[in-house]
Amino acid sequence: MDANLLSLFWEGFELESYEVTTSNTLSLRLQPRSSQPPVCSGCGQATLLVHDVSRRHVRERDLFDYRVWLDVPVRRVRCVGCGIRREQIHWLPGRRGLTQAMIRQVEVLASLLPIKQVAELLGLHWHTVKAIDHQRLSREVQAPDLSQLRRLIMDEFALFKGHRYATVATRQRPLS
Numbered sequence: 512m513d514a515n516l517l518s519l520f521w522e523g524f525e526l527e528s529y530e531v532t533t534s535n536t537l538s539l540r541l542q543p544r545s546s547q548p549p550v551c552s553g554c555g556q557a558t559l560l561v562h563d564v565s566r567r568h569v570r571e572r573d574l575f576d577y578r579v580w581l582d583v584p585v586r587r588v589r590c591v592g593c594g595i596r597r598e599q600i601h602w603l604p605g606r607r608g609l610t611q612a613m614i615r616q617v618e619v620l621a622s623l624l625p626i627k628q629v630a631e632l633l634g635l636h637w638h639t640v641k642a643i644d645h646q647r648l649s650r651e652v653q654a655p656d657l658s659q660l661r662r663l664i665m666d667e668f669a670l671f672k673g674h675r676y677a678t679v680a681t682r683q684r685p686l687s
């Protein structure tokens with residue numbers, strides 16, 4: 512049985528080396544698994560034609576008392592159908608500085624706690640947490656149907672003293 516516990520977490524990659532950089536920061540250097548060729552993010556085809564490689568530093572979820580940073584070699588492939596494309600990495604979508612697992616953790620905490628507290632807890636910038644929370648909201652909350660609207664009434668109130676405010680909006684339907 513494979514004793515490499517960390518191979519559970521980063522599909523297509525494995526741990527090459529690690530370094531404790533400060534008293535609570537763990538830097539993990541990953542390398543692609545030689546048994547898995549990169550996959551084009553445009554069409555999903557595996558290819559062996561690597562155009563170039565750039566290393567990215569991204570935040571991963573904490574491990575015990577350590578803040579975890581990953582050093583990931585991200586390949587661009589020369590796809591027959593799509594041209595030069597970034598390889599597809601499910602756990603590291605887009606150009607964000609956080610892994611998908613870390614983003615998910617921010618989303619869950621930001622739905623429970625004020626932004627400032629989440630940022631402090633995870634050692635992230637306030638704006639980073641705010642942007643992730645905003646994306647979650649625009650994904651999950653549908654815009655209300657305003658087609659029948661006659662009047663819109665809004666008010667704001669504090670949920671916790673000085674911490675967080677909520678907006679209530681109510682609408683009046685036309686008289687039938």
Ligand SMILES: [Zn+2]
Nearest residue numbers: 551554590593
């Ligand atoms: Zn392709």
